[in-house]
Amino acid sequence: MTSAGVSDAVSSPPALSRGDRTVIGVLLVATFVVVLNETIMGVALPVLLTELNVTAAVGQWLTAGFLLTMSVVIPITGYLIQRVPTRVLYGVAMSLFSTGTLLAALAPGFVVLLGARVVQACGTAIMLPLLMTTVMTLVPAARRGALMGNISIVISVAPAIGPTVSGVVLDLFGWRGMFWVVLPIALTTLVLGLRRVTRVGETRSTPIDVVSVVLSVFGFGGLVYGLSSIGHAGGSSAATLWVSLAVGVLGIGLFVFRQISLQRHERALLDLRTFAFRTFTLSSGLMMVMMALLLGVATILPIYLQNVLKLDPLGTGLLLLPGGLLMGLLSPFVGRLYDRVGPRPLLLVGTVATSGSLWFASTFDAATPSALVLVFHLVLSLGLAFSFTPLFSSGLGALPARLYSHGSAIFSTTQQLAAAAGVALLVSVMSARTAALAAETAPGVTAEMGGMHLAFLMAAILSLLPVAGALAIGKGKAVSPE
DSSP: OHHHHHHHHHHSOOOOOHHHHHHHHHHHHHHHHHHHHHHTHHHHHHHHHHHHTOOHHHHTHHHHHHHHHHHHHHHHHHHHHHHSOHHHHHHHHHHHHHHHHHHHHHOOSHHHHHHHHHHHHHHHHHHHHHHHHHHHHHSOGGGHHHHHHHHHIIIIIHHHHHHHHHHHHHHHHOTHHHHHHHHHHHHHHHHHHHHHOOOOSOOOOOOOOHHHHHHHHHHHHHHHHHHHHTTTOOTTHHHHHHHHHHHHHHHHHHHHHHHHHHGGGTOOSSOGGGGGSHHHHHHHHHHHHHHHHHHHHHHHHHHIIIIISOOOHHHHHHHHHHHHHHHHHHHHHHHHHHHHHOHHHHHHHHHHHHHHHHHHHTTOOTTOOHHHHHHHHHHHHHHHHHHHHHHHHHHHHTSOGGGHHHHHHHHHHHHHHHHHHHHHHHHHHHHHHHHHHHHTTOOHHHHHHHHHHHHHHHHHHHTHHHHHHHHHSOSSOOOOOO
16 A cells, blocks of 8 residues: 555656646636737628728738737747746736737727737747746646646637637628727736736846848848748749848858857857757747648638628638637547547547648649538647647656747747748749639639639648658657656
């Protein structure tokens, strides 16, 4: 009896304290709200174009500008998390987000609304790396899968239900209602967090490298700007597109060189020694592909449902809701499974389900029943739920504690780049094919469906990469080296 008791005590990881659970819970709710806000603009965009009297090329910057700001701010968060007390940083992030939400609700026109989205994005960019770093710092390795399952809800379910929330609120309250609904929740989490969030880890004082910040702005900002412009650029603006991409690539190259030099003296804005850990590098790469697929498909699927199958925005949102709910239900379960079996079995299920669903979607046409689209979205959601938690847990779990904040920032930065790239790729493929078929005098719906088909096919081909990558992930559960 004594021997068994000792064995259980040794094998069972310590439970989280009530205070630690409260901190993580508040951060989860706050992050869910800010990530949800990132994707609610998609269904609302056609309404905003009409009411604000702007073109699609201008209006799309309400989303692209948000992504652009995120890509510029996130690389700095690794530095901030290590040097600013948790409560202070949380307060700054949620205050920025709440201020931006209020400005958006009151915006008299497009320019103010775009500025409000930029302010919102500054707060959003801080929250996700802060959440992941806090979890990695407070939670024992043997319990991280379950908590990362909750983070997966934030990462995957919030974008998945964004169109549903947007459709319902638009139908009931108009576009300003999207921000009035979010504002009281944001303010409540701000007040609760300032009361409950405590210092996590130790801070240290090191001057920020201004050159790295500038290179980060030009590098990540230029690349996301260019990627977000693909499919919307034409004529003379095409030159701006290629200049932006070139500036982005050059800026990132110089940024990397600068960080390698600074990290020898522990002064890097973003410590790239995280990539010395094979599991982190592989997980980060696979996560980029999965996020590109998620955001790319999330962009073209509502277009297919509304323009080809002729569903209204509310009907589109309601059809996509079950998939979002399924991801929410599965993510904690997948997290607990991860703690028991490790990443590889879960990733194989997830990546195969994701790939299979996308190959099925490549057969869609104008006569496909909505019920089959629902089945596709449910299987896709299942695949993503089985993929995100293992990738987060195994990737960050492979790092030593001193690199958690940098690893979290890198994960978040690469996700923004992947999201922009995924949307740009699939929208560009769809637009080019649609234009080509229209030029051949194909009927409007036929041309548009041809573009959709090629976009889904491209996504299906890309989905084979994570299937192969899942086989390369280690079998064991990730345990952070000291």
